[in-house]
Amino acid sequence: LYHAFGHPNVFEDADGRYMGYDDQIHSVESGRHFYVNFSGWDTYRSQAQLVALTHPDVASDINQSIIDMVDQSGAWSSWPSYNRIQTKMSGDSLQVIVAQTDAMGATNYDRHHALESMVESQSVPNAATQSNRSDAFLYTTLGWVDGDKKGAATSRTLEYVTDDFAIAQLAERLGDTESYELYSQRSQNWKSIFNFQNGHVDARNRNGFMDTALNTQGDQFEQSTGKQYSFNVPFNMEGLIEARGGVDEATADLDKMLEQLDAGAFSEYTYMTNQPSFGLPWVYNWLQDPTKATDTLDRVVDELYGTGPDGLLGNDDLGSLSAWYVWASLGLYPGIYGTGEFLVSSPMFEDVTISAIGSDRRNRH
Secondary structure (H helix, E strand, C coil), X not given: CCCCCCCCEECCCCCCEEECCCCCEEXXXXXXXXXXXXXXXXXXXXXXXXXXXXXXXXXXHHHHHHHHHHHHHCCCCCCCECCECCCCCCCCHHHHHXXXXXXXXXXXXXXXXXXXXXXXXXXXXXXXXXCCCCCHHHHHHHCCCCHHHCCCHHHHHHHHHHHHHHHHHHHHHCCCHHHHHHHHHXXXXXXXXXXXXXXXXXXXXXXXXXXXXXXXXXXXXXXXXHHHHCCCCHHHHHHHHHHCCCHHHHHHHHHHHCCCCECCCCCCCCECCCHHHCCHHHXXXXXXXXXXXXXXXXXXXXXXXXXXXXXXXXXXCCCHHHHHHHHHHHCEECCCCCCCXXXXXXXXXXXXXXXXXXXXXXXXX
């Protein structure tokens, strides 16, 4: 918990003023805080939800801070540091964070403006500038990023469909039926990079599928292999499992991957200390074998985490690995990114009490 709650960070001075992303002085609203430092690609898979569950008011302030960042800078950023825009990783992960923490009750921010900004940033021609989205025109028009573009083109497509799904969920909650239907449809673009001939995600260029090596990081997958990224469609896992050949085929693939838990981004196996692998143990729930999910989580906690100096094997990435450990211990995981839903496993304690701190603010929106 200590590591998980180290970021984001309060940025305003004692008088409520801070230097914004536009190099202008702003004042945060009384009773609120302005937060900075987000590693969205990492924290949308674990840490943001833990903040929302335990500190909903903080999560609301974080959401408002993200929207203020967009207004001040003119763009969604994947990894803003202090009051500077940075785009280090693929996807518009801060949009996922806003949508899913909203679903968990962090709603005390300008929700409608947030949705409007998301939709605007994902629409041609704005997508290339307002979301800093690489190959925005390709994805928006074709539904996938050409593998010849390299730069993690295939995993970028998977990140973009996750963003689309999250936007759709927020739109549905706010009654925007048109946006809900559009982005729900776009979220199924994962099928555009699924090679039904070999039953796997695959890079694709203008001539067809590229038969990409799936056991190396290469040019197509961000810090992971194609195998490690291959189950990253949690909002339509049933469809993905069917595309992979059914429960038995998918189970065999997952069993093989999890024989080794932390083999790195150049192997046949999984990489549990890196974020794209975070949800893999819980895939067994969809495969009708939840006991394997619990058994795998026990192995990960026992083998990869400890109380010594080497007790956190991966880069914690602003609390994301630590938050994953907390979820694994609780027996819950918010693995359908963009929603407030939980996947369930056996907890590692006999009883658990979760208290939401400071949740008595009146909702303004």
